[in-house]
Amino acid sequence: MIPLITKDSKWILTEEGTSEKTIKQNETLFALSNGHFGTRGSLEEAERTREYSHSEATLVNAFYDSEPIQYGEWAYGYAEEHQTVIPVPNGKKLAIKLDNEMFDLDSGKTTNHKRQLDLKQGVLTRTFSWKNTKGHQLDVKIERFVSYNYPELLAQKITLTPHDTGCELQVAATLDDLEHMGMVSEEESNDPRIKAQKERQFQSERIEGSENQMLHIKTNNTHLHLIVGEKNNLSDSSVKSRFINGSENWSMETAKDRSVTLERFVAYGNIFDDGSKNESEAERISDLLDDVAKLGFDEIKEQHIQFMKAFWSISDIQIEGDDEIQVGLRFNLFHLHQAAGRDGLRNMSAKGLTGEGYEGHYFWDTEMYMLPFFLYTQPEIAENLLNYRYTILPQARERAREMAIDNGALFAWRTINGKEASAYYPAGTAQIHINGDIAHAVHTYIKVTGDQAFGMNEGLEILVETARFYAGWGHYDKKRNGAFVLNGVTGPDEYTAIVNNNYYTNLMAKHNFNYAIEMVEEALESNDVIGEMVLEKINFQKSELENWKKASEKMFLPYDEEQELTMQDDSFFHKEVWDIENTPKDNFPLLLHYHPLTIYRYQVNKQADTVLAEFLFSDEFSHSQKKRDYAYYEAVTTHDSSLSRSIFGMMASHLGDLDKAYGYFMDTALMDLTDLQSNTKDGVHAANMGGTWMSIVYGFGGMHLVKDTLHFSPRLPKNWTAVSFKVQFHGRVIQVSINHEGTDYNLLKGETLTIRHFDEEKYLK
Numbered sequence: 001m002i003p004l005i006t007k008d009s010k011w012i013l014t015e016e017g018t019s020e021k022t023i024k025q026n027e028t029l030f031a032l033s034n035g036h037f038g039t040r041g042s043l044e045e046a047e048r049t050r051e052y053s054h055s056e057a058t059l060v061n062a063f064y065d066s067e068p069i070q071y072g073e074w075a076y077g078y079a080e081e082h083q084t085v086i087p088v089p090n091g092k093k094l095a096i097k098l099d100n101e102m103f104d105l106d107s108g109k110t111t112n113h114k115r116q117l118d119l120k121q122g123v124l125t126r127t128f129s130w131k132n133t134k135g136h137q138l139d140v141k142i143e144r145f146v147s148y149n150y151p152e153l154l155a156q157k158i159t160l161t162p163h164d165t166g167c168e169l170q171v172a173a174t175l176d177d178l179e180h181m182g183m184v185s186e187e188e189s190n191d192p193r194i195k196a197q198k199e200r201q202f203q204s205e206r207i208e209g210s211e212n213q214m215l216h217i218k219t220n221n222t223h224l225h226l227i228v229g230e231k232n233n234l235s236d237s238s239v240k241s242r243f244i245n246g247s248e249n250w251s252m253e254t255a256k257d258r259s260v261t262l263e264r265f266v267a268y269g270n271i272f273d274d275g276s277k278n279e280s281e282a283e284r285i286s287d288l289l290d291d292v293a294k295l296g297f298d299e300i301k302e303q304h305i306q307f308m309k310a311f312w313s314i315s316d317i318q319i320e321g322d323d324e325i326q327v328g329l330r331f332n333l334f335h336l337h338q339a340a341g342r343d344g345l346r347n348m349s350a351k352g353l354t355g356e357g358y359e360g361h362y363f364w365d366t367e368m369y370m371l372p373f374f375l376y377t378q379p380e381i382a383e384n385l386l387n388y389r390y391t392i393l394p395q396a397r398e399r400a401r402e403m404a405i406d407n408g409a410l411f412a413w414r415t416i417n418g419k420e421a422s423a424y425y426p427a428g429t430a431q432i433h434i435n436g437d438i439a440h441a442v443h444t445y446i447k448v449t450g451d452q453a454f455g456m457n458e459g460l461e462i463l464v465e466t467a468r469f470y471a472g473w474g475h476y477d478k479k480r481n482g483a484f485v486l487n488g489v490t491g492p493d494e495y496t497a498i499v500n501n502n503y504y505t506n507l508m509a510k511h512n513f514n515y516a517i518e519m520v521e522e523a524l525e526s527n528d529v530i531g532e533m534v535l536e537k538i539n540f541q542k543s544e545l546e547n548w549k550k551a552s553e554k555m556f557l558p559y560d561e562e563q564e565l566t567m568q569d570d571s572f573f574h575k576e577v578w579d580i581e582n583t584p585k586d587n588f589p590l591l592l593h594y595h596p597l598t599i600y601r602y603q604v605n606k607q608a609d610t611v612l613a614e615f616l617f618s619d620e621f622s623h624s625q626k627k628r629d630y631a632y633y634e635a636v637t638t639h640d641s642s643l644s645r646s647i648f649g650m651m652a653s654h655l656g657d658l659d660k661a662y663g664y665f666m667d668t669a670l671m672d673l674t675d676l677q678s679n680t681k682d683g684v685h686a687a688n689m690g691g692t693w694m695s696i697v698y699g700f701g702g703m704h705l706v707k708d709t710l711h712f713s714p715r716l717p718k719n720w721t722a723v724s725f726k727v728q729f730h731g732r733v734i735q736v737s738i739n740h741e742g743t744d745y746n747l748l749k750g751e752t753l754t755i756r757h758f759d760e761e762k763y764l765k
Contacts, residue, residue, distance in 0.1 A: 010326045011120040018105045018113050023052045028680050029331075029672060030117050030124050031354035032146040032154075033338040035346075036061055037088075037268045038353025039154060041117075041124060044094035044142060045104045047176075052105060054681045057087035058154075059353045062346045063226055063271050064360060064416050065202065065219040069423045077402045079420040079428070085349070085360025086202060089215055089228050090176040091154050091266030095247070096140070097170035098162075098254075101132040103140075108132040119327070119334045122146075122308045123301070137163035147300060148307045150292060151342070152285065155304075156264040157297040162254035169254050173264055174247040175213050175230045206246070207282050212289050213248065214282055218275070222417075227269035227281045231289035233296075235261040263297040265289055311337060314726055314733065315377045317696050321721035328669040329696070332689035335672075336373055339686045344387035348686060355683025361414040361421060362388075364434045365687035367441035369643060373693040376727040379449045386445055389438050390458040392418030393465060400469050403429070408468025411435055426497035426596070430490035432473060435466040436508025440616070443515040447705060450730045456531035460519050461538060467516035467548055470509040474551065483556035491569065493609035494641070495590065495599045499569035501558050504613040511617070513552040517545060566621075566629045568610045577636060578604035589640035605637040607644035608651075615651050619706060627655055642677050646691025650699035653715055662717040665695045697725055701736055711756045712745075714738045729753070734764065 015026050023043065030041025039058040046053035066081040096103040105113070113128040126142040139161040147153040162169060207214035213230040232248055234241070239252045252260065269285045292300050315333055319326045339352030347362040348370055366385055374382040389411065395418030396409035403410055412420040413428040422428025442462050446455040474486045486509060491502035520540070523531025558567035567573060578599075587593040590604070611633050614621050621629075630651055639645050649664025669692050672680045697703050700723060702713030710729055714736070716722070722739040732750030736743065747753060747764040755762050 010323055011118060011330060013117040013119070013327065013331065015115045016113070018110055020051045023115075024054050025675065025681065026115070027054055027056075028354050028683055030115060031335075031338075031352075031684070032122070032124060032144065033059075033353035034146045034148050034151055035338065035340045035342045035348075035353075036151040037146070037154075038338065039090075039092060039146065040354060041115075042092065043105075043126075044092050045096075047090075047093060048102070049104045049106055055087075055356060056090050056092070057356060058090055058092070058268070059085050059356070059360065060088055060226060060268050060271065061085075061341050061349075061353060062360070062416050063088060063219070063224055064222060065224075066221045071423070077429075078425065079423055081419070081421065082423075083359065083361065083416040083419075083421045085356065085416070086219065087356070088202075088217065088226060088268065089204070090174075091228070091230060091264075091268075092144070092156070093174040093176050094142075094158065094264075095170075095172040095174070096130075096138070096160070097168075097172075098130075098132050098136055098138050099134050099167050100170075101134070103130050103132075103138075119330045120308065120312060121305045122148075122334070123304075136167050138169070139163070143297075143301070145301065145304055146338075147304050149303045150267075150288065150300070152267040152269055152288060153292060153300070154266040154268070155292070155297055155300050156266075157301075158262040158264065159259055160261075161257060161259040163256060165254060165256045167254045168251060169260070170249065170251045171234075171260075171262060172244075172247045172249045173230070173232050173262065175215060175228065175266065210282070210286050212286050213246075214286060216278055216282065223273060223275075225272050225275060225278060225281075227267075227278070227285045229267045229269070229282070229285040229289050231265045231293045233263040233293055235259075235263075263293070265292050265297075265300075311378075314728070315373075317693070317723065317725040319720055319723055322719060325666070325669055325720075328673055329692060331673065332669060332692040333373070335684050336370060336686060336689040336693065337378075339370070339684075340374060340381050340385060341388060342381055342384050344384045345391060347385055347388045350686060351683025352686045355681070357679065357682030358414070359416075359421070361416060363414055363687075364431070364437045365643065365690075367437045369646075369687035369694070370690035371441050371445075372698075373690050375445055375448055376697070376729070379445070379451075379728060382445055383449075383451065383454060386438075386442055386454070386462075387458060389442075390462060393461065395419050397465065399429075400472070403473075405469055405472035408470075408472055409435075409465035410469050411438055411466075426490060427494040430488065430498055431492075431494075432469070432486070432489050433491060433502070433505040433508050435469055436505065436512045439463055439466045439512040439515050440508065443511075443518075444705065446519075447708065448729060452528075453530070455519060456523055456528050457534060460523060460531055460534050463512070463516040463519050464535070464538060464540060464544075467512050468544070470512055471544070471547055471551055474509070476554065477556070480556055482554060484551045484554040485556045491609045492612055492643075493568070493605045493607055495602075495604050495606040495638075496568065496572060496609070497596070497600055499571055501556050502569045503558055503566055503610050504568075506555055506557055507613045507617065510552050510555040510557075513548040513555075517548050517552070520545060564625075564628060565632055566610050566614070566625065568605075568633070572603060575601060575603045578602040580604065580636070580638060588638060590638060591640065603636050605633060605644075607637065607639065607641035608647035609633070611651055612647050615647055615654070618654060618704065623655070626651065630655060642671060642685040642688040643691065645671075646688060646695050646699075649695050653695075653699035653702070654713075656715065658715055658717050661695075661699060661715075662719055665692075665699070665717075668692050668695055696723065697727065701725065701738065703727070703736075706756075709754065709756060710734075712736065712743065713758050714743045716740055732764075 027040045037060040042056040064085045109131045115126045123145045131137040141159040143157045202217045204217045215228045241248045339348045349360045350358040396411045400410040414422045442459045477485045487500040490497045491504045645664045646668045652661035724737040733748040735746045752765040
């Protein structure tokens with residue numbers, strides 16, 4: 001069920017009532033995070049009323065445990081261990097008693113129950129009135145946010161206002177240290193998108209000697225450590241707390257209309273792998289809690305609001321003419337912003353930090369769907385995300401050796417620690433296009449930001465190592481007139497696996513070679529000291545340049561001359577077309593109802609593949625070619641992947657079919673709010689959210705980068721009156737305002753700049 005969108009605001013999602021189904025569904029939608037940790041939007045008392053909760057999880061980015069992958073039949077090079085982000089102690093747990101009666105939605109009578117997620121401020125608020133069986137009433141307001149200013153901090157404020165005098169009011173705040181946090185149901189255990197771990201365990205111990213509640217937890221197998229601390233302040237200082245079984249408890253007598261406020265601060269520290277750091281990290285977290293408690297909830301909240309204000313000032317997209325889409329779009333940008341790791345050591349998982357789907361793994365989604373948003377709005381975050389890839393280059397090199405490639409690096413398809421964690425290699429390791437995806441992101445980052453320091457150091461090393469891998473994987477095929485081919489791969493479409501010459505993969509590899517050539521030649525010709533040191537460190541040989549140039553020039557890009565269609569791979573057109581129209585609706589997604597080999601025998605796509613290649617490098621294809629290919633591949637695509645619709649929508653924009661583009665955009669923008677993929681409960685679809693931003697800026701705005709110049713070809717759907725967005729480019733901030741009469745470009749910050757509007761050159765100053 002979609003949360004009610006208030007008519008007086010384009011910034012607030014509102015849920016009213018006590019429907020179990022709605023509250024349970026909205027646990028994901030109301031999740032809060034900041035890239036370091038996140039906590040789902042579960043009720044404070046959810047543990048006692050399980051029907052209202054799917055998962056109460058709080059997740060710290062990259063705090064994971066592992067266990068061996070059990071194969072029925074093993075083969076060399078298979079991924080060895082699961083990597084699974086595990087829920088950490090729940091800092092939301094709260095118990096309220098009135099006259100010794102415990103509050104929950106099934107006890108007494110709850111009225112005016114409302115939860116609101118304020119996207120502008122980044123605050124979740126819950127309000128309700130509760131009358132117990134004795135007729136005594138209590139008004140409750142609970143505010144919650146995850147701070148960006150203090151990345152460790154979950155801040156909560158609970159305000160209790162009694163209607164009666166002389167009742168006993170009891171409150172208990174618990175920092176839950178359970179060693180396992182829920183199980184995957186039998187019904188879900190066969191879904192490959194969910195990891196059914198028998199136990200999600202860690203060891204925990206309470207740290208004594210601190211005025212604050214402190215826990216030290218350690219994963220069983222990865223031996224990662226984390227300090228979690230809590231500090232509570234009750235407004236009535238005359239009421240002293242008692243600690244009972246790990247909970248801090250207060251008991252007081254009520255006075256009519258006299259509110260009592262509990263300010264609650266829970267801090268999730270930095271991950272460390274050296275147990276000797278326990279004491280210093282615990283001291284740091286305890287000091288942090290003392291500092292924020294002195295400032296108080298309202299001051300910390302105001303700082304948070306100002307941070308959000310700065311975020312929206314550059315990142316907001318304004319749509320006139322459709323309030324539902326407006327709030328849906330802001331919801332997507334809000335969650336996208338929450339998901340990104342910001343320390344250069346962690347990335348963005350497919351579900352962000354809103355749920356346990358996909359085990360908290362990082363995929364190609366980051367570079368191809370999510371990074372563009374940050375690249376053009378918060379480039380410092382984009383750099384940090386790419387720096388994560390640099391930190392795992394050693395593991396990528398090791399993986400290349402396991403794949404019998406003597407030089408270069410192969411990035412893991414799904415991972416947290418850099419090692420491959422995909423147990424199904426046909427839709428995992430075989431997707432070697434991830435190298436090209438990362439290289440494309442690196443190259444684009446350098447072009448958009450002009451960050452030569454990164455380009456000549458981390459960027460250069462990544463580009464060389466990824467190009468080396470493709471050079472080792474491919475070969476020159478004499479039967480194709482010496483063309484360079486890449487065999488035994490899987491493209492983005494996971495319904496077509498282990499094929500030769502996937503068009504997308506080959507085109508990405510071709511550009512990967514070109515990117516590496518460009519950066520190496522720049523380093524050598526400019527005598528860049530850092531660049532030359534990097535090349536020396538990785539033992540670069542000038543002969544590699546010629547090899548890459550030849551491979552790029554000779555790259556085989558399959559094409560059917562008779563049909564005048566771009567071929568997804570060598571074999572795709574030789575397969576029977578899957579009858580999508582007559583497949584029962586209940587049999588989608590196909591991956592849950594058909595054996596992989598059944599799917600692989602047919603022409604059927606899970607998501608955009610060749611169309612994605614043509615979208616990324618649109619200038620390399622004629623309009624008529626893109627139109628023919630679009631029509632063909634759209635007819636065989638199920639969109640079983642959340643990554644698909646945004647690409648088809650953007651290509652429809654470029655082809656001038658705005659009605660179709662708008663339809664795809666509607667599905668993209670409202671995917672999680674409408675539970676379009678039927679798995680929002682496991683976490684948001686973060687890559688799709690990135691696709692939503694791209695759909696506006698790349699699609700309807702028609703923005704694309706050609707060499708060093710931004711090009712725009714805006715096309716506004718008839719359903720909207722106007723669209724406005726901002727982008728950063730080489731230190732400039734440009735505002736683009738589109739309506740049906742035309743487009744205005746305003747340079748808000750930075751030096752003069754030349755852009756192109758269709759075929760017209762515009763000078764911004």
